[in-house]
Amino acid sequence: xxxxxxxxxxxxxxxxxxxxxxxxxxxxxxxxxxxxxxxxxxxxxxxxxxxxxxxxxxxxxxxxxxxxxxxxxxxxxxxxxxxxxxxxxxxxxxxxxxxxxxxxxxxxxxxxxxxxxxxxxxxxxxxxxxxxxxxxxxxxxxxxxxxxxxxxxxxxxxxxxxxxxxxxxxxxxxxxxxxxxxxxxxxxxxxxxxxxxxxxxxxxxxxxxxxxxxxxxxxxxxxxxxxxxxxxxxxxxxxxxxxxxxxxxxxxxxxxxxxxxxxxxxxxxxxxxxxxxxxxxxxxxxxxxxxxxxxxxxxxxxxxxxxxxxxxxxxxxxxxxx
Numbered sequence: 001x002x003x004x005x006x007x008x009x010x011x012x013x014x015x016x017x018x019x020x021x022x023x024x025x026x027x028x029x030x031x032x033x034x035x036x037x038x039x040x041x042x043x044x045x046x047x048x049x050x051x052x053x054x055x056x057x058x059x060x061x062x063x064x065x066x067x068x069x070x071x072x073x074x075x076x077x078x079x080x081x082x083x084x085x086x087x088x089x090x091x092x093x094x095x096x097x098x099x100x101x102x103x104x105x106x107x108x109x110x111x112x113x114x115x116x117x118x119x120x121x122x123x124x125x126x127x128x129x130x131x132x133x134x135x136x137x138x139x140x141x142x143x144x145x146x147x148x149x150x151x152x153x154x155x156x157x158x159x160x161x162x163x164x165x166x167x168x169x170x171x172x173x174x175x176x177x178x179x180x181x182x183x184x185x186x187x188x189x190x191x192x193x194x195x196x197x198x199x200x201x202x203x204x205x206x207x208x209x210x211x212x213x214x215x216x217x218x219x220x221x222x223x224x225x226x227x228x229x230x231x232x233x234x235x236x237x238x239x240x241x242x243x244x245x246x247x248x249x250x251x252x253x254x255x256x257x258x259x260x261x262x263x264x265x266x267x268x269x270x271x272x273x274x275x276x277x278x279x280x281x282x283x284x285x286x287x288x289x290x291x292x293x294x295x296x297x298x299x300x301x302x303x304x305x306x307x308x309x310x311x312x313x314x315x316x317x318x319x320x321x322x
Contacts, residue, residue, distance in 0.1 A: 222270025
């Protein structure tokens with residue numbers, strides 16, 4: 001009997017060990033797998049951009065060339081906008097930077113937030129979604145043409161303004177709020193305004209007055225980024241900065257006895273003929289909100305437990321629109 005006790009203990013220890021290993025946290029493995037698949041998708045997307053297989057990228061090239069002939073004084077700005085049709089554009093570059101940052105756990109509050117970012121990046125690199133996000137710069141150029149070039153994936157400028165009670169903030173307004181093109185800064189009076197990056201500052205210098213956050217929040221028009229794609233095309237750090245701008249402005253309004261709503265509290269209408277992938281994108285208002293676990297930035301798209309890369313299917317879908 002005494003000789004059986006060590007054997008029983010050994011069996012129990014082995015059983016406990018197997019049980020614990022089966023209940024281990026597999027999220028780091030999921031993160032790594034998403035990162036690998038996202039890199040594959042980005043490589044595929046980059047090749048598609050190079051080969052002219054992304055419809056809205058092709059339109060962006062064509063539109064900027066046509067408008068440059070009509071308005072040569074806008075050539076520097078149009079050349080900058082045309083970069084979004086290539087791998088060197090701000091949207092593609094943003095995905096690359098976020099993927100690199102997602103590999104460092106120190107950039108996230110916990111593993112749940114890191115996994116959410118890995119999941120969202122995998123979706124954002126989908127060629128169909130990327131084609132849709134490019135509708136914003138395409139429509140910026142279309143609006144700059146004074147109507148000679150047609151908008152894509154969105155209703156007309158006049159119809160959108162009427163439907164949303166929106167103010168005309170001038171050409172480039174579809175890009176306001178998108179951290180790939182600028183950010184919200186605060187002046188000495190505590191008022192937040194949109195500051196363009198680099199050559200995009202020509203929007204302010206040539207076309208319009210500065211765009212202030214409080215007025216834009218209340219009267220902004222439709223854009224793909226702000227009303228559809230913000231969830232997946234915003235990093236946790238960028239979402240946190242957007243939330244801070246909102247909270248700071250809200251505090252100022254409250255001090256004056258006024259109410260202030262988030263610019264994403266009420267989605268604007270104006271989308272037209274978007275991809276099926278975009279129809280499953282979480283609402284923009286959910287970006288940056290805390291999950292019940294308190295982990296911060298959370299993902300909300302349909303889970304893909306098999307990690308199947310659907311780029312072949314989506315590639316064919318984007319090609320058909322060419």
